[in-house]
Amino acid sequence: MTRVFAAPDGSWRVMADTRSPLTASPLHRSVWVKPLPRKRLIATLRPMRRYLQTAGIAGSRADIAELSRTALAAGVTRVTPVGAMLESYAGEPHDGVYALQRYSRRVAVQAEPARFATTACLDDLVRPVVLPRPAGPLLGKEDVQEPARRLTRADAELYFRSGGSTGAPALSVFSYDDYDTQMHAAARGLLAAGYDPASDRTANLFYCGAMYGSFISFFSVLERLGGVQLPLSAGPDHRATAQALIDHGADTLFGMPSYLWQLLHAEEEALRAYGGLRKVFYGGEHFTEEQQRTLKDTFGIEVVRSITYGSTDLGPLGYQCTESSGGVHHLHADLHTMEVLDLAEDRPVVPGETGRLVFTTHARRGQHLGRYVIGDLGREVPGRCPCGRHAPRFELRGRTGDVMRVATYFLNYRRFLDLAEEHGGHRGELQVRLDSGDAREVLTVRVERAAATDPERLREVFLAGYPELRSAVTERLLDLVVEAVDGASLDRSPTSGKLLAVVDARG
Numbered sequence: 225m226t227r228v229f230a231a232p233d234g235s236w237r238v239m240a241d242t243r244s245p246l247t248a249s250p251l252h253r254s255v256w257v258k259p260l261p262r263k264r265l266i267a268t269l270r271p272m273r274r275y276l277q278t279a280g281i282a283g284s285r286a287d288i289a290e291l292s293r294t295a296l297a298a299g300v301t302r303v304t305p306v307g308a309m310l311e312s313y314a315g316e317p318h319d320g321v322y323a324l325q326r327y328s329r330r331v332a333v334q335a336e337p338a339r340f341a342t343t344a345c346l347d348d349l350v351r352p353v354v355l356p357r358p359a360g361p362l363l364g365k366e367d368v369q370e371p372a373r374r375l376t377r378a379d380a381e382l383y384f385r386s387g388g389s390t391g392a393p394a395l396s397v398f399s400y401d402d403y404d405t406q407m408h409a410a411a412r413g414l415l416a417a418g419y420d421p422a423s424d425r426t427a428n429l430f431y432c433g434a435m436y437g438s439f440i441s442f443f444s445v446l447e448r449l450g451g452v453q454l455p456l457s458a459g460p461d462h463r464a465t466a467q468a469l470i471d472h473g474a475d476t477l478f479g480m481p482s483y484l485w486q487l488l489h490a491e492e493e494a495l496r497a498y499g500g501l502r503k504v505f506y507g508g509e510h511f512t513e514e515q516q517r518t519l520k521d522t523f524g525i526e527v528v529r530s531i532t533y534g535s536t537d538l539g540p541l542g543y544q545c546t547e548s549s550g551g552v553h554h555l556h557a558d559l560h561t562m563e564v565l566d567l568a569e570d571r572p573v574v575p576g577e578t579g580r581l582v583f584t585t586h587a588r589r590g591q592h593l594g595r596y597v598i599g600d601l602g603r604e605v606p607g608r609c610p611c612g613r614h615a616p617r618f619e620l621r622g623r624t625g626d627v628m629r630v631a632t633y634f635l636n637y638r639r640f641l642d643l644a645e646e647h648g649g650h651r652g653e654l655q656v657r658l659d660s661g662d663a664r665e666v667l668t669v670r671v672e673r674a675a676a677t678d679p680e681r682l683r684e685v686f687l688a689g690y691p692e693l694r695s696a697v698t699e700r701l702l703d704l705v706v707e708a709v710d711g712a713s714l715d716r717s718p719t720s721g722k723l724l725a726v727v728d729a730r731g
Contacts, residue, residue: 225241225242225243226239226240226241226242226243227239227240228240231634235253236254236255237252237253237254237255237300237664238254238255238257239254239255239256239257240257241256241257241258241259242259243258244258244259244260244261244264244268245258245268246258246268246269246272257586260710262290262291264339265291265294265295266294266297266298267297267631268379269295269298269299269300270298272299272301273276273298273299273668274299274325276299276300276301277300277301277302277319277463278300278301278302278303278304278309279295279300279302279304280303280304280305280306280307280308280309281295281304281305281306282305282306282459283427287343289342295652300391301317301319301320302316302317304388304566307426307541312380316521320347323547331438333346333533333670341415341420342416342417342418342545342546342611343415343416344411344412344415344416344453345412345444348612348613348614348615349612349613349614350614351614352557352614352615352616353557353558353584353614353615355557355558355560355561355567356561356586357561358561358563358582358584358594358595359594359595360594360595361595362565362570362582362595362596362597363593363594363595363596364396364597366621368537368591368593369394369395371591371592372395372397372591373577375397375590375591376590378399378588378589378590379397379399379589379590379591380397380398380399381398381399381400382394382399382400382402383397383398383435384396384398384402384435384437385434385435385436385437385536385538385719386535386536386537386719392605392711394536394537395435396536396537397438398539398588399589399590401589402539402587402588402589403444405439405559405587406539406540406559406587407444407445407448408448409539409540409556409559410441410442410445410532410534410539410540410543411445411448411449411680412543413532413540413542413543413544413554413556414445414505414531414532414543416543416544416545416546416554416611417505417530417531417543417544417545417546418503418527418529418546418547418650419447419449419451419476419503420503421446421450421451421452424451424452424475424476424502424503425452425454425455425473425474425475425476426446426451426452426453426454426474426476426477426478427453427456427465427468427469427472427474427476427477427478428442428443428446428453428454428455428456428457428478428479429456429457429458429465429477429478429479429480429483429484429487429506430442430458430478430479430722431457431458431480431483431719431720432457432458433457433688434719436719436720437536438480438507438508438720439455439457442478442507442531443455443568446516448694449588449628450609454468454469454472454474455537456468456482458479458480458483459722462486462487462490462637463490463491463494465487465491466487466490466491466494466495467493467494468499469498469500470494470495470498470500471563473500474500474501474633475500475501475502475503475506476501476502476503476504476505476506477501477503477505478505478506478531479506480508480509480513480720480721481506481508481509481515481723481724482505482509482716482721482722482723483721484504485511485515485652485653485711486508486712487712488519488522488523489711492522492523495523496523496524498523499524501523501524501525501556502524502525502526502527503526503528503529504519504525504527504528504529505523505527505529505530505531506525506528506530506531507528507530507531507532507533507534508722509680509722510530510551510620510722511528512641512651513550513645514645514647514650514651515651515652516528517651518651529544529546529548530543530544530548530553533553533620535598537593537596538560538583538585538593538596538598539540539559539585540556540559541553541555541556541559541560541562541583541598542554542555542556542618543556545593545609545611545613546611547609547611548609548617550619551602551619551620552605552615552617552618552619552620553617553618553620554609554613554617555615555616555617556615557614557615557616558587559585559586559587560583560585560587561583561584561586562581562582562584562616562618563581563582563583564577564578564579564580564581564582564602564603564604565579565580565593566579566580567579567580567601567624575602575604575605575606576604576606577603578601578602578603578621579601579603579716580597580600580601580624581598581600581602581618581620582596582597582598583595583596583598584596591625591648599618599623599624599625600622600623600624600625601620601621601622601623601624602618602619602620602621603618603619603621604616604617604618605617605618605619618691622636622637622638623636625666625725625726626638626725626726628656628658628726628728630658630665630668630702631664631665631696631699631701631702632665632696632701633692633695633696634692635667635690635692635693637656637725637726639689640654640656640669640690643685643686643689643690644669644671644682644685644686647683647685647688647689648678648681648682650671650677651674652671652672652673652677652711653671653672653711653714653723654669654670654671654672655669655670655671655714655715655723655724655725655726655727656668656669656670656725656726656727657659657670657715657726657727658726658727658728658729658730659729659730660729660730661703664700664701664702665701665702665703666702666703666705666729667693667702667703667704667705668705668706668707669683669686669704669705669706669707670707670709670714671706671707671708671709672708672709672711672714673708673709673710673711677708679706679707679708680706682706683704683705683706686704687704715727
């Protein structure tokens with residue numbers, strides 16, 4: 225019944241058996257060979273399923289597929305090529321269970337849906353997340369671009385291109401694990417802001433193409449939340465977009481403020497008659513308070529809130545909750561730490577004072593993105609948020625690029641915007657352009673034209689409310705011009721569609 229083939233020195237042996245039932249192996253470089261027709265495989269192996277583990281299978285591609293399926297049905301827990309039975313990969317199941325599963329347990333907490341509709345994680349309400357303190361030198365965009373080109377294949381699986389609204393476009397590189405972690409964080413933040421995946425019908429109107437990440441990212445966010453999505457993307461045919469919103473019953477819009485503002489006003493009559501829009505979640509720019517008031521009063525929109533605060537380099541950094549307004553956001557404290565540094569020196573500002581926002585991400589594989597100077601200005605918001613979350617809060621206060629050196633003075637774009645809204649009654653977009661004139665520099669404030677727009681009145685408002693500007697004009701160092709223009713003629717980033725707040729055309 226059994227024949228033994230052995231080496232002369234006894235170093236190995238093969239036992240050829242004509243019987244199919246399994247038996248214990250003698251080991252010690254001994255192999256027991258038994259015949260097992262495939263039609264008898266399950267009947268023979270199934271009684272031994274408590275002991276079966278790894279099976280090495282050889283054959284044609286079709287044989288391997290069929291025999292693997294049969295072996296697993298018989299009780300085998302792992303199939304490998306012949307000769308690879310001792311190899312494994314990190315996290316591979318062992319004995320039919322995941323690694324360390326026997327040392328863990330699964331638990332569940334049920335909460336009232338209405339009270340916790342905006343809470344993705346109960347831990348947010350329990351205690352703050354504590355991550356290591358940032359250390360090392362400050363980094364800028366140029367400091368991470370070159371190292372990103374040397375990443376290994378495993379860490380460079382997804383490439384995004386920045387919009388280039390504040391400089392030359394740059395590439396940001398992610399692993400799929402990085403991306404998945406960030407999209408889950410953005411999804412939690414969107415829930416906190418009041419998005420309801422059970423009822424909202426969302427039109428994704430972010431820009432798409434040219435490796436720009438907004439549309440794809442929020443497609444992924446909605447996919448993870450299971451929300452209804454109309455992936456329209458931003459496009460020049462406002463009439464067709466508005467008709468699609470109406471035809472498909474969209475009540476929630478995702479997009480850039482510049483694009484959404486143009487769309488709503490271009491198709492105001494049709495969209496007001498539709499009356500179905502309820503929520504707007506925006507990113508990349510800000511809707512001013514006056515613009516938000518217009519959206520609510522004119523279009524009946526109930527919720528206007530930031531969809532996320534982030535960057536192409538670092539991903540989602542902050543989110544708004546239902547208690548947030550303006551530029552106030554919670555930090556994604558499980559992913560990042562934040563510092564607020566002096567405008568000129570590497571030192572913290574006094575708590576509550578405005579400074580440069582510097583972020584360190586702790587959830588990026590293969591890359592060190594520590595103490596990254598993102599280019600935004602902001603301040604810490606003290607105290608715990610009324611929403612109950614422990615995540616720190618901060619308020620965005622513009623960008624470092626909003627500060628212009630003109631005619632020996634430093635002028636801030638945000639001051640022009642605030643004066644135009646608060647004292648000039650302006651509700652549309654505003655852009656500042658700098659040019660070199662024949663005798664002196666020229667600062668042109670371009671405002672979106674509306675029925676009540678009065679450029680001369682706005683010029684008086686700027687001069688009266690901005691002492692440094694008034695001094696520069698009085699001293700004949702600067703010419704101030706205010707123009708009312710069509711919103712479509714304002715300069716924008718060709719990739720993202722963002723409004724360029726300051727256009728410096730000086731030579």
